[in-house]
Amino acid sequence: MKQALMKNAAPVLNPAIKASLKRFYKADKPLTPLEPAQRVLVFAPHIDDETIGLGGTIRRYADSGSQVTIAIVTDGKNSNAAPVEADALAETRKQELRSIQDLLGFTDVRYLDYPDSEIKHVASSERFVELIDEIQPDTVYTTSLIDAHPDHVYSAHLVADALKHSKHSPSIVREYEINCPVPPEAINCIMDISDQFPLKQRATEAFKSQVIAFDGFLALAEIKAAQTKESPRYVETFIENTPQRFIEAADRLKTGDRQYENHFKQANRTVTLWWAIFKNLKLKKAIYQSR
Secondary structure (H helix, E strand, O other), rough: OHHHHHHHHHHHHHOOOHHHHHHHHHOEOOOOOOOOOOOEEEEEEOOOOOHHHHHHHHHHHHOOOOOEEEEEEEEEOOOOEEOHHHHHHHHHHHHHHOHHHHHOOOOEEEEEEEEEOOHHHHOOOOHHHHHHHOOOOOEEEOOOOOOHHHHHHHHHHHHHHHHHHHOOOOOOOOOOOOOOOOOHHHHHEEEEEEHHHHHHHHHHHOOOOOOOOOHHHHHHHHHHHEEEEEOOOOOEEEEEOOOHHHHHHHHHHOOOOOOOHHHHOOOOOOOHHHHHOOOOOOHHHHHHOOO
């Protein structure tokens, strides 16, 4: 019943939601040029996070000649998917990721295979350290330290801990958003993906094992373009840090309540984007200011 109501309401509500949210995001920030990077390492808690968060940017790196490695943190056996046997689901998700490699152009995939939905119980970042030391990336991408999915939050904290102990220090660490839209004032990196957006959209269509909608994630790429006066059609946005700043932010947030899924709404549907962006927005802003 709920799904049918949202589907019927979408044609009427979605244009109004997009228009109002473009006003909310409106700013005159500059676009961020893609930095020269020989090696890029993307930590994705689940297969599809890399596409949702930065699929267009990955394609830009590939087109510039960068080697992009995707590190999938969990085994995907407990995802929000149609009911299937766990091992079969995990293999299906890996096949879906392989099917989009040519679309997004990433070079390699590594599977850490931690239990899905259990990242908060992972005690050591040793395997993250080993991967950073091996790849020696110029730029690292991770999910945000503040997100409505615990796997995303605790994966980001493991990346921060790994950077403390790694022999290699990247030049840039960028947090990408998935479930929990970042307040506009916290965004300091905006990548133009207008040319790459059709490939990103096609890539999301490969994840047929997942029952969640993706249209809200894609709509945000259009909505958030209002942040820059340079008028791109689609963007991906990030929080850019030095490794030290990212580590310090993680350390500060460790002392607080990290059960953000209890406070914030997932942003996967356009028809509920208002709810996802404005639910407990005052609290979200306070958390970002504390980091």
